Amino acid sequence: MMSADICISGKAPRYESIEKILRQRIESDYYSSTGFLPQERVLAQEFKVSRNTLRSALQILSDNQLICKVQGRGTMVRRKTDEPGEYAVLNCGGNNLSSFVIMILHEIDRHASLHSGFITYTQLTSGSASELTILQQRFSGQRNLKGILLIGNCSRKFVCQLQKIFSFPMVLIGDLWQERERSEELIVSQVVGDDYAKMYQATRYLLQQGARRLAAIGQPRELIWGNAYYNGYQDAFAEFGIDFQPEYYEAIDDYGNPRAVFHRDLSSYLQRLFQTHPRPDGLIFPAEYYSTVKWLADQNELAIPAEMLLVGRSVECRRQDFPCVATNPEEMIREAFDLLKQEEENKGRVRQRRVIVPTWLAAQPS
Numbered sequence: 001m002m003s004a005d006i007c008i009s010g011k012a013p014r015y016e017s018i019e020k021i022l023r024q025r026i027e028s029d030y031y032s033s034t035g036f037l038p039q040e041r042v043l044a045q046e047f048k049v050s051r052n053t054l055r056s057a058l059q060i061l062s063d064n065q066l067i068c069k070v071q072g073r074g075t076m077v078r079r080k081t082d083e084p085g086e087y088a089v090l091n092c093g094g095n096n097l098s099s100f101v102i103m104i105l106h107e108i109d110r111h112a113s114l115h116s117g118f119i120t121y122t123q124l125t126s127g128s129a130s131e132l133t134i135l136q137q138r139f140s141g142q143r144n145l146k147g148i149l150l151i152g153n154c155s156r157k158f159v160c161q162l163q164k165i166f167s168f169p170m171v172l173i174g175d176l177w178q179e180r181e182r183s184e185e186l187i188v189s190q191v192v193g194d195d196y197a198k199m200y201q202a203t204r205y206l207l208q209q210g211a212r213r214l215a216a217i218g219q220p221r222e223l224i225w226g227n228a229y230y231n232g233y234q235d236a237f238a239e240f241g242i243d244f245q246p247e248y249y250e251a252i253d254d255y256g257n258p259r260a261v262f263h264r265d266l267s268s269y270l271q272r273l274f275q276t277h278p279r280p281d282g283l284i285f286p287a288e289y290y291s292t293v294k295w296l297a298d299q300n301e302l303a304i305p306a307e308m309l310l311v312g313r314s315v316e317c318r319r320q321d322f323p324c325v326a327t328n329p330e331e332m333i334r335e336a337f338d339l340l341k342q343e344e345e346n347k348g349r350v351r352q353r354r355v356i357v358p359t360w361l362a363a364q365p366s
Contacts, residue, residue: 015056018047022057026066026077037067037075085117085146087340088139088168092124092177093152099288100315104151104173107333115337117146127158136165147340150188153177159188169343171336175224182224186351189339193315193327195225198358199232201325202284202311205360207240211282211309213248215273217266217289220251233284248280267296274302287312287324319364326359 022037024030031037037058038046044054058075061067070076089108091101105121112119124131139145147169150159155177162170172190175182182192199216206214216233219226230249237244250269252262270293273280285293290312297304312324335354342350 013053013056014047014049015053015060018049018054018057019060021047022061023064023066026061031077035077036070036073037077039074085115085144087112087117087119087146088148089119089121090124090135090148090150090162091121091152092127092150092154092158101151103316103329104333107329108149108336111333111337115146124152127155127161132161132165135162139166139168147171147344149173149336149340156187163188167348169340169348171339171343173332173336178222179224180222180227182353186353189343189351190353191332191336191339191356192353193332193356194358195228196232198313198325198327199229199284200236201232201358201360202313203233203236204239205311205323206282206284206309207236207242209282209309212242213245213278213280214282214284215248215250215280216284217250217252217269217286220253226251263292263296266292267300270296270302271300274305279305279308281307282309282311284311284313287314287320287322287326290320290322314361317359317361319361321364323363324361326361327356328359331356 022043037043040051040054040058044051047054058067062069066078067075068078087108089105093101105119109119122135145168148162148166148171150162150170150172151174154172154174156179159170159172159176170188172188175190175192199218203214203216214233216229218229218233221227221230233249234244234246250273252265252269266289273283274297294304296302310322312320312322314320314324314326315329317326317328317330335356339350339352339354342352
C-alpha cells in the first residue's frame with residue numbers, strides 16, 4: 001500500500017520537496033541561532049506529513065552530510081566549511097597590548113577557526129614605508145588570504161596606504177586614530193562600539209540612583225571615543241535638567257602613554273578626586289582599571305568611599321561587583337567577519353559601519 005504522503009500522479013514524492021525546503025533553509029543559515037533542526041514532531045506538523053515521510057527527507061540530508069544526529073540533543077545542522085584560509089591581523093597600536101586588543105585577538109582567532117581558517121598576527125610600530133614594504137613582500141602572491149583585520153591606532157593616512165598596496169577585503173575594528181568625529185564618508189568598513197551610549201547609560205543610571213556629582217574617567221576629547229564619552233556624559237545631565245560639572249571629567253590617555261606615565265596621571269587624579277570637597281558621589285571608569293584604581297588608592301593611603309556609586313565601562317560582557325556597560329567582543333568580531341565576506345563578494349565596495357549597541361550588566365550578586 002502506497003503512503004498517503006506520496007502522490008501517485010507522477011509528481012515527485014512529498015519527502016523530496018520537504019528535503020529541498022530544509023536544504024534551502026540550512027544553506028541560508030536559517031537555523032544558525034540554535035544550530036539544530038526543530039524536533040521531528042514539530043517538522044511533521046509544519047509540513048503536514050507523517051514522521052516516516054519526514055524521516056525520508058532527513059535521511060537524504062544526512063546522506064549529504066548536511067545534518068547529523070546528536071545523542072540526547074536532536075538533529076544538528078552541520079556547519080558549512082569554508083575553504084581554509086588565512087586572516088591577517090594588523091595591530092597598529094605599537095607595543096600596547098591592552099585588554100581590549102587581547103580580547104579582540106581571542107575572538108578573531110575563535111571565529112577564524114569556525115571558518116576553517118587561521119590568523120597571522122603582525123604588530124606594527126610606526127606604519128613607516130619600510131614596514132609597509134615588509135607587509136607587501138609578505139602578502140604578495142598570497143592566494144589563501146581571506147582578508148585583513150585592522151585593530152589599534154590606525155590613522156586615515158595609514159589605511160589609505162594599505163588600500164593602495166592590497167586588494168584584499170579589509171575591515172577596521174574600532175575608530176580611526178586622532179580624529180574627533182566619525183566621517184559619513186567611509187574609507188574602509190568599520191565595526192565600532194557605541195561609546196556615546198556607553199557613557200550616556202552609565203551617567204543616567206547614577207543620576208537615577210540619586211548621585212549628582214559624577215566623576216568620570218574618559219579619553220581626550222580630540223579623539224573620537226573621548227568626544228563621544230564626553231557628549232554622552234553631558235547629555236544625560238541635560239535630560240535630567242541637572243547642572244553639568246565638566247571639571248569632574250578626567251581625560252587620562254592610556255593609548256599613547258607609557259604605563260608609568262598612565263599610573264602617575266591616574267594616581268594624581270585619584271588624590272584630587274577623593275580629597276575634593278564636596279566629594280563626588282559617583283564614579284564612571286573603565287572596568288579593567290578597577291584593580292589598578294584600588295592598588296593606586298592603597299599606595300597613596302586613600303580609600304574609595306563606601307558610599308560612592310561605581311559604574312564600569314567594559315570591553316567584555318562579564319559581570320563585576322559593580323554595574324557595567326559593556327561592548328560584546330563576540331558580536332564585534334562576528335560583524336567584522338560578515339563585513340569581510342561582504343567586501344569579498346562586492347570587490348571592496350561595501351564600506352559599511354556596524355555600530356555595536358552596548359549591553360547593560362547589573363552588579364554581580366554578592
